[in-house]
Structure formats: structure tokens, C-alpha cells
Amino acid sequence: MKTIGIIVYPDFQVLGLAVSTVFEFANATIGETAYEVKLLSEHGGSVRSSLGFGVETASFKGSEFHTLIVSGDNTGTPQSAGVAAFLRDALKASQRIAATCTGAFVLAEAGLLDGRRATTHWYFARALQRAYPQVKMEEDRIFIVDGPIWTSAGASAGIDLALALVEKDLGTDTARLVAKKMVVYHRRAGGQSQYSALLELDAKSDRVQTALTYAKSNLSAKLSVEELAEVAHLSPRQFSRVFTDETGQSPARAIENLRVEAARLMMETGRHSVDVVARESGFGDRERMRRAFLRAFGQSPQAMRRMTESQLV
Template identity: 45%
Template sequence: MSRVTILVYKGFQVLDATGPAAAFEIAGHFGAPYSIRLASLEGGRVASSSGIAVETVPLAEALQCELLLIPGADNPLRAARQKELLTAIADAARSGRRVASVCSGAFILAAAGLLEGRRAATHWAAVEALKRLHPRTVVDAESIFVEDRGVWTSAGVVAGIDLALALIGRDHGDELARKVAQKMVVYHRRPGTQPQHSALLDMVTPDNRFAPLLAWARARLSEPLSVERLAKEAALSVRQFTRAFTQATGVAPAKAIERLRVEAARAAIEAGADSLEEVARRTGFGNGDRMRRAFVRITGQPPLVARTGARREPGMRG
């Protein structure tokens, strides 16, 4: 029985705590039981940011665990000022327990001194603040989760489930983590190195006139997506479309489609797709050589690096 203590505090984000808890609970259904306890500094009812309150045991009663997990909050700095809380977290790490955070929970781990000199992830919107407040932390602005010498950190909300799946995979193997992901109806094998941002989100803001067009294109990457076809879908002449699109997104239409194809191909490769040629066909590259050249242009690395990186992720065996 692996014991997991989720340490909550006033104003914590519910899904940061309950998402990983559900993953560990479901692992038990497949023969890998985890004992899950919600704890707070003093115990009792603790209200989340949504107003939903949970019952907790005092932290002193729950420190005998294999994993101590800290959820995030809209304002984690309040909790990060509680010296007793920080001391307990630091002591847990020193005693060899794994310590993890979801989203802005990284600020609490940093305040406890656990991220000094370590690589860490947090929500993309909190990256600059974490760098500013804790300059000795190596903040990874891209990855959805990171493990550095027994301390695990993850990006926003749902990335906490990815982190939990990686921990389950580390403890009990990738096949069990896959079953848990299937039961939860979530994406399996989303590697920690997968970027928090998509090319689509980076290129346009939600109110950009071409956001619907790019969403339309992303759903049709296996089809020919010439500038002429894109212009027709946008109800503009090719010349008008090319000029307006480039001005709005900062990239030419063909380059935008190439970025979307690389993003889709990378996700498929990291998810364990068997054949690079098949990935190339499904994402519109036509063949593996064309896909390789696009990967090198966009990412600076060939597709095989994405596959190798996914296989080396903590808990991701294969």
C-alpha cells in the first residue's frame, strides 16, 4: 500500500487535488492500491477557491507517507508564508519522501527551499513570477511536468493528472498507468516534455479573425491545405488572405500549416505511434523524409528525438 498525502490550505484549487487523487484511487481498482489522505496544517474543514470545503486530518498525522503532494491556488503566497507548513514539507523531503506540486503549488515548494538549484515546472502564467521570487530555481516554462531528484512539479490543473499517471507508471509500470488513463478517459503517455502551449494558441488570440480557420485546418491536416484552399475558406482572394493572415499571425499561411502538422506529428510520436511513415501520412506530410525536414526546421531536431524523449520520461516505459 502506497500512502499519498495531499496537503491542502485555504483557497486551494480543487482539481489540483482531486485530479491526482482520482488517478491514484483508480490505480487501486487495477491491483495497485494507494491510501489517499487529505491533510492540512491543523486539520478540520478547509475551503477551496471555489468554496467547496473538504475534511482534513492534521498534517502531523499524515506525514508517514510515500508521497506528499501540494496543490496550487490563485494566491499560493499566503500558504508560502506559513513557516510551520514549510518546515513540515522540507522535513518530508529530507526524510526521503517524494514531494510533488501541481500548478502554483511550486511556489510553496520553492518557499520551503526544495526547488533551489532544481528544475521545476509551473503554470505558464506563473513562470515569470516564480523566476523573480526564486531566482535559484531553474524554471522550465515549457514542460507539463518535471522530476528532479525526487521532487516533482507540474503545470496547470490537468497536468496534475499527467504527473500522477507518471508516478503510477514509475511505481507499477506503464501498462497499469495506461489502464488508469483509459478509465479516466484522459490522454495517456503525454510526456512531461510536451509543451504547455500549442502552435495554434501561440499564433492567434481567441478574438483573432483567423482562429476559426486554423481550428478548421487543424482538423484536416491529412488533406491538402494549399493557400488557395485556405483563402477560399476565409472568403478572401489569395492575395488579400496571404497579406491579412501574415499580418495577424506573424507567419505566412504555409508556415502556419507546417507548424500545426509538426505539432500534431510530435504528439502522435510521443504517444507511441508505431510508424513514422504512418504519422507523416496522417498529418499531411506525405512521407517521412518531408516530415523529418519540417521537424528540423521547426524544432531543430528530427522526429526520432521526440520518440526517444518520450521513452525516457519518468514512469513511461517502452
């Protein structure tokens, strides 16, 4: 049995507690207690959450855990010297130390991220990098594993991180069943972007939104401006103008971004060949997809796949 300690502190973000459900469902899935989960704080007792209610915790002093997970808060506030000292000592005894969302600030304050790759919520990534320049910040990642240290993006990405922990401990099938019971996507890969191209486009009118929805459902088609304009019931000229005004992108650039996002998801979650991914996502050939990936991410599809696979080793 593995003991999981979830560290909270005053004004911790409530959603961070969702990671505990992953371990609860893992126990239920295999029919035995693979994980014992405890809520911890520096002094024990009731700890106030960001919503105002409190949760009961045990003091982490004098305890050892297989895995420690530091919850985040809504501001990225460093914690006390006592928390930092405990985490530094825990690195010698614990197999894994993780942080969800702005919990990365707590690990950075303790020096656990020095020289390591890490991520956090995109909104706070630049602030963490400025405050702790020795951290190798990768702000556009769902989660990152660097040795015994695991960090995730926003609090909901903590579920992805916890599912990855379960997958490493109990296997892919168990993690998949846990995700199914929680009605969540089966663990977005760590290398996946925190951003969604469809959300970033933020169309304001129903006509443009309809065209975007059509495009996302038909990425393997040519998707010319004329075709999208017809779906939006506008002339091609009107459509291009309205689309650019509303989204800040040309139709061609937006379609490329949607295709890149779809292609990356296929690369990270399946074993499709690069040629199949290029065809299914609408790029047509691997060279065109490679150039699009270099524009979007600065690396090729193959490099992104290797990075994703290495995080699961």
C-alpha cells in the first residue's frame, strides 16, 4: 500500500482536492487498498480553503509518505519555512513529490525545482520563472515529470497528473477505468498544450462559431474559405472579414491551428503513424504537418512524440 499525503495550507484551491478521488477510485477499481490518502498541513487541525470552509488535516511533522502532493492556491503565494524544510527532508524519504497548479511555487521555494523542468498554471508561469530563474519552466504543458518531481498545470490538470501516477503504479487498464468512472478524458499526455485552439478563437457570432464547429468536425476536408463561408451563410469576402475581426486570426491560420491541435492529440494518445496523422488531421502529407508543428511549437511531430513517451518511462 502506498501512502499519499496531500498538503494544504490556508486559502488552498478547493479543486486541488480532486486528486484524492483518483486514488479513491483506483482502490475501488482493483478491489483493494492500493492507496491510503491523508490530508496534511504544517500544524494539523482545520485549514481554511479558498471558498471559506475548512478541512481537517493531520500534521505532517514526523511522518513519511510514499508520495506527497502539494495543492495550489489562487495567488501563487510561497508558504512558510516549515513547509519548505519538510519538503526538502521528504525528498530523501518519499518516492515522489508533486505539485498541482501554483503548488509549484511551494516546491520552488523549497529549492526542489532548481535545475529541473517544471510547469504550473499558464497565468502564473512567467511570475514563477521571474521569482525562481533556476527553474526550467515549460508553461505550455499539462504536467511534467523530472526525476521524482511531478508538476501540473491548473488544478484540473492535477487529475491528469494523478491518473499518470496510478498508471505508473497499477497499469494503463486501471488508470483508464478510473478515468471512465470519473467521466474524464483518459489522462491527457503531459506534453499536451494547456491551450485549446478552439477556445482561443473565441468567436462572438453564431455564424462564425458554426463555421468553426463545422471545421473541427471536418478537418480532413479541404476547408476552403468558400466552403466555410457557405456554412456561415456569408459571402467569402464577408466571412473572411468577420472571422478575422472576431477571432484575430485569418481563416487559414485558424484552420491550421485546429489541425495542429488535432494532430498533436492523435500523436500523444495513439500509435498512429505520422502519415496517418497528417492525413486524418487534414494536412495531407507529413512535410506540411512538420512545417505547421515547427511554426506552432518549435519542434517536429516526432520530437513531441518522443518527449511524451519519455515522460511515461
